[in-house]
Amino acid sequence: MKIKWKRNKGELAVVVVCIIVGYLLAAQLRTVQLTGAADAASASRLETLQELYNEQSEQNEALEDQVKQLQSELSIYREQAASGEAGSEALRQELEQLEITAGRTDVEGPGVCIILEDSTQSNVTGNEADYLIHDSDLLSVVNELRSAGAEAISLNGERLLANSEIRCTGAVVTVNGRRYAAPYVIFAIGDKETLYNALTMRNGVVDVLGQWGITVKVTMNDLLLIPKYSGTVEYRYAHTVTGEEGNG
Missing domain, CATH: 3.90.20 (Hemagglutinin Ectodomain; Chain B)
Structure with a gap:
């Protein structure tokens, strides 16, 4: 058993x-x-x-x-x-x-140089994005320059046209299809004093960005060089209006 x-x-x-x-x-x-x-x-x-x-x-x-x-x-x-x-x-x-x-030719002339860098302040909001430069911040600067009569503008060497995009893609910004990280350098050709005053006026764009500790340095220059747009512009839908179409 x-x-x-x-x-x-x-x-x-x-x-x-x-x-x-x-x-x-x-x-x-x-x-x-x-x-x-x-x-x-x-x-x-x-x-x-x-x-x-x-x-x-x-x-x-x-x-x-x-x-x-x-x-x-x-x-x-x-x-x-x-x-x-x-x-x-x-x-x-x-x-x-x-x-x-x-934007099909290099241009030079007087204007302003703007350098923007991310904030180095201590994070008190808990959101790191509050202390970084975003596309909206760059657009605010560019729009202010255009309103002040800037005749040519570049961002990190990229010539800005009417159809140039400035948008966040993660931690960087895309301009004319190319990605750039801070610091951001903007050149604007025009009346240098008018451009400078438009950016640095009280409660202006530099003031607002400074509240978040974002460093914005604006300097006037007697001679700046802005390169031509290196990409291509293709119109697929827009076309000129002929005389007959205009009269119709």
Whole structure:
């Protein structure tokens, strides 16, 4: 009787071991299947991203070629305007004004330089974002400069056009499709005293930002250089109005 009990006990142990081993094998197989599926999904996503990257690169190359072609045509127009023909001086001046407005040429002149840095004050609100520079802060400065008559503005070297975006993307700010972190440096060409007074007046934008400890340094300069817009502007929906459309 005792021998039979030992035998049953041994068989039971073998059964238990087999069950445990089977469970472990099933778990391992499941893990392998999940890993394979994850690898396949990652490979598929990587392939998709690569295709998107290639497509974007081709589009950028096409736009760069278009810019070069337009710049070549613009050079021809400049030469024609400087050829001394009747009305060429007026045409040259108009072309120069249009280039400045469109941001298609480097410009220089007097103005102000503004440097903005994140606050170094102790966090008393519990929200770290309260002490960082946001897109709304930069837009406030830019709008104030435009209202004060700034003729050309750049942010961290990016020429700002009418359709330039300034928006937060995480802890940085995107300008003309490029990402920048603080400190932010703004150049504005115009009447330097008017621009300076517009920013530093009592309860003005510099005053408001200073309440959060954000450092804003404004200096007047006799000569600033603002580079031309390096991107492309494509109009897909807007077009000029012809005489017949205007009369209709």
